[in-house]
Amino acid sequence: MKLDATERAMLGGELGPAAKEALEHQVRVGEFFGAADFVPVTQAHIMADTESLGEPGVRWVESLAAGGGKVRVPTITDPRGTDFAKTSVLGHTPRIVELERRTVEAFRGLGVLMTDTCINYQTIQAPSRGEAVAFGDTGVVIYANSVCGARSNYEGGPSAVAAGLTGRTPRYGFHLDAQRRATLRIRLDWTPVTLNDWGALGGVVGRLAGNYWAVPYLEGLEGTPGSDAFKHMGAAMASFGSIAMFHLAGATPEAAGSGGAALPVAHRIGQADIKALTAAYAAGEEVDVVVFSAPQLSLYELRSLAALCDGRRFSKPLLAVTSPQVKPDADRMGITARIEAAGGHVLSGMCFYQSYAREIAEANGWKRLATNSVKLVNILGGYGYVPLLASMERCVEAAQTGRLAR
Amino acid sequence: MIFTARHAIGAPVTGPALVAHDGFSARYDLDRIAGTFSRPTHKLAGQSYVGRILVLDTAKGGVASAWMLHEMASRGVIPLALVLNSVNPILAQGAAFGNVTMLAGFECDITAQVPAGATLEIDPARKTLRVL
Numbered sequence: 001m002k003l004d005a006t007e008r009a010m011l012g013g014e015l016g017p018a019a020k021e022a023l024e025h026q027v028r029v030g031e032f033f034g035a036a037d038f039v040p041v042t043q044a045h046i047m048a049d050t051e052s053l054g055e056p057g058v059r060w061v062e063s064l065a066a067g068g069g070k071v072r073v074p075t076i077t078d079p080r081g082t083d084f085a086k087t088s089v090l091g092h093t094p095r096i097v098e099l100e101r102r103t104v105e106a107f108r109g110l111g112v113l114m115t116d117t118c119i120n121y122q123t124i125q126a127p128s129r130g131e132a133v134a135f136g137d138t139g140v141v142i143y144a145n146s147v148c149g150a151r152s153n154y155e156g157g158p159s160a161v162a163a164g165l166t167g168r169t170p171r172y173g174f175h176l177d178a179q180r181r182a183t184l185r186i187r188l189d190w191t192p193v194t195l196n197d198w199g200a201l202g203g204v205v206g207r208l209a210g211n212y213w214a215v216p217y218l219e220g221l222e223g224t225p226g227s228d229a230f231k232h233m234g235a236a237m238a239s240f241g242s243i244a245m246f247h248l249a250g251a252t253p254e255a256a257g258s259g260g261a262a263l264p265v266a267h268r269i270g271q272a273d274i275k276a277l278t279a280a281y282a283a284g285e286e287v288d289v290v291v292f293s294a295p296q297l298s299l300y301e302l303r304s305l306a307a308l309c310d311g312r313r314f315s316k317p318l319l320a321v322t323s324p325q326v327k328p329d330a331d332r333m334g335i336t337a338r339i340e341a342a343g344g345h346v347l348s349g350m351c352f353y354q355s356y357a358r359e360i361a362e363a364n365g366w367k368r369l370a371t372n373s374v375k376l377v378n379i380l381g382g383y384g385y386v387p388l389l390a391s392m393e394r395c396v397e398a399a400q401t402g403r404l405a406r
Numbered sequence: 407m408i409f410t411a412r413h414a415i416g417a418p419v420t421g422p423a424l425v426a427h428d429g430f431s432a433r434y435d436l437d438r439i440a441g442t443f444s445r446p447t448h449k450l451a452g453q454s455y456v457g458r459i460l461v462l463d464t465a466k467g468g469v470a471s472a473w474m475l476h477e478m479a480s481r482g483v484i485p486l487a488l489v490l491n492s493v494n495p496i497l498a499q500g501a502a503f504g505n506v507t508m509l510a511g512f513e514c515d516i517t518a519q520v521p522a523g524a525t526l527e528i529d530p531a532r533k534t535l536r537v538l
Contacts, residue, residue, distance in 0.1 A: 054477030156472020
């Protein structure tokens with residue numbers, strides 16, 4: 001890779017051991033993908049829950065901090081592995097909580113801002129069109145590339161840490177114009193209404209597109225989706241297909257110049273396809289727990305949830321997970337109190353699947369989990385859950401009755 | 407039979423193949439404590455991946471694999487190598503961070519070419535996979 005004077009100084013250790021280690025890692029990744037050089041980034045976003053890091057990963061972050069490492073650009077965090085105020089609700093052990101505390105301390109030592117959110121594009125700062133960033137969390141990346149027109153690859157935790165420490169990332173993938181062109185044209189014959197159906201649409205598209213380098217071009221939707229609809233659709237598309245960017249005709253900023261309209265229509269998606277995906281997560285009616293998470297809920301989603309909770313009393317646990325930026329607003333506006341009055345819990349700064357989902361299941365005896373998140377049902381099968389997919393309204397009813405009505 | 411990949415990283419290894427035309431995600435697909443594929447719908451569900459060269463179609467799912475390969479390697483509960491038709495940045499970053507051998511990108515569908523259980527020799531410097 002072609003290196004500038006700063007990068008050569010980093011590799012030579014002149015800017016400290018953390019920057020040296022970070023750039024060495026980035027060069028290995030860049031050479032793997034044939035990157036010609038580095039691109040400066042304006043922000044980095046680190047996925048770093050401790051279930052993923054494990055003790056060795058935590059020690060690595062601690063070693064960077066102990067070596068005097070400091071981030072060079074604003075660097076923020078994805079959800080943590082627990083909500084420190086709700087560890088008893090989750091059944092998190094002291095070992096889990098301690099590992100989380102060590103990680104928080106190490107990141108603070110590096111100068112990282114502990115935002116603990118996977119909806120930073122709604123709550124912290126949405127990137128601008130053309131802005132090069134280094135974002136972790138697939139849902140964040142696909143939203144930033146597609147809806148904002150920013151430029152990011154999936155940056156896994158170690159690479160996002162490295163990007164924060166060096167202020168740059170290898171120039172490959174979605175930092176290149178050629179990679180952002182549409183590769184697959186899909187005609188949509190039905191426009192979703194509920195967020196679970198937006199997620200299901202994303203899941204169907206993700207399955208069809210199938211890999212990171214595919215860029216679906218979607219057309220035929222009525223109107224323009226709102227931010228929460230894009231959020232659920234994108235997160236599910238990324239989850240099912242490892243997709244990092246899509247274009248939506250008439251809605252996303254790079255759709256018109258993507259070349260998608262000139263491609264032959266490869267697939268059509270209708271309501272039957274959405275129903276078929278949903279039906280795959282309909283194994284019976286009994287429910288142990290209801291979870292709204294993945295991605296964290298916006299203020300508007302929490303507002304909708306609170307309205308559905310009014311006047312109910314839950315017989316099963318209901319967990320609603322949001323960001324540390326949204327939670328104080330929800331508290332201040334009485335939204336949290338309305339959900340908790342029905343017996344629900346509003347958690348903050350975590351995400352269910354990133355918070356030791358297997359240990360949560362074992363501690364609480366939860367197996368049959370109802371949610372409106374298509375991303376969550378796709379993930380939790382591997383953690384031993386029987387995930388059930390339904391609308392927010394039906395999930396709330398299930399928390400009251402213990403059964404998911406069909 | 408010798409196959410050449412477009413992308414390679416890691417040290418040379420030789421070992422038994424575990425093959426399926428399915429995806430790979432450390433978080434979505436694995437019981438990382440038991441060292442088995444745990445997602446019920448995965449074609450390798452229930453099988454151990456420890457010490458095997460996984461020959462699979464494509465990287466799936468989220469960014470956690472970038473950390474998890476490193477953590478799995480620290481306990482020795484990890485595949486010997488990964489061989490994929492296509493790879494996303496997460497697995498490349500994870501392989502770089504966890505010192506895991508990986509090949510990706512072939513002219514053919516590599517999962518259709520490698521017999522299950524065959525012994526494979528991987529040479530990342532030459533970007534080659536040889537079926538012994």
